Amino acid sequence: MQIQWRDEMAIDHGLIDNDHKYLISIMNEFCETDPTDGSPDRLVNILSKLNAYTTIHFRREEALQRSVHYSYIDAHHHEHGDLLRALYSIHRGLFSLDASPVEDEAEDPAAPSGGPDPATPAGRVVRAHRKVAEFLHHWLIDHIIKSDLRMKPYARDMLPMARGMKPLKQMSAWVDD
Secondary structure, eight states: OOOOOOGGGOOSSSSSHHHHHHHHHHHHHHHHHHHSSOOOOOHHHHHHHHHHEEEEHHHHHHHHHHHHOOTTTTHHHHHHHHHHHHHHHHHHHHTTTOOOGGTTTTGGGTTTSSSTTTSSSSHHHHHHHHHHHHHHHHHIIIIIIIIIIGGGHHHHHHHHHTTSOOOGGOTTTOOOO
16 A cells, blocks of 8 residues: 655655655555564664654654744644654554554455464554554545645745755654664
8 A cells, every 4th residue: 555645745846745745655565565574673674764764854843834824833733743742652553463463453354365373463463553554554645635735825935944854764863774
């Protein structure tokens, strides 16, 4: 379930859009990683990278919003916090192989059959991978398209501050590419 950038997602044709494209590339990396390779380490590392870059992006986006007195900044800030908490919880659950992010799915009649036994760690990783991929897809749709697009009328006013910011992938020395 690869996520494709579409013109309807564009906010500023610059920094914010480039940040979103980079975050989408990390999301796609997660979605395209085979969860049946026997170890959740690769998935955990990708989620760690997504968590770090998302945190940086949200701080940048909110700084741009403050610079132009964005009308919805408080609601946007709270939404960012909710998304980061959800991402952290999912990351922690996958890291510990805790079934909590997918606890109800064992009974899900719509869940695909085949693959590892859902009661095994490998089965829990496969289920967690699918649930995280769904979360990331919904996050993209619900946040970028519904919330971030409200910034579009402010994009021109954000441009002077945005010009002074480096590309997102250059913002963190502790994140491995």
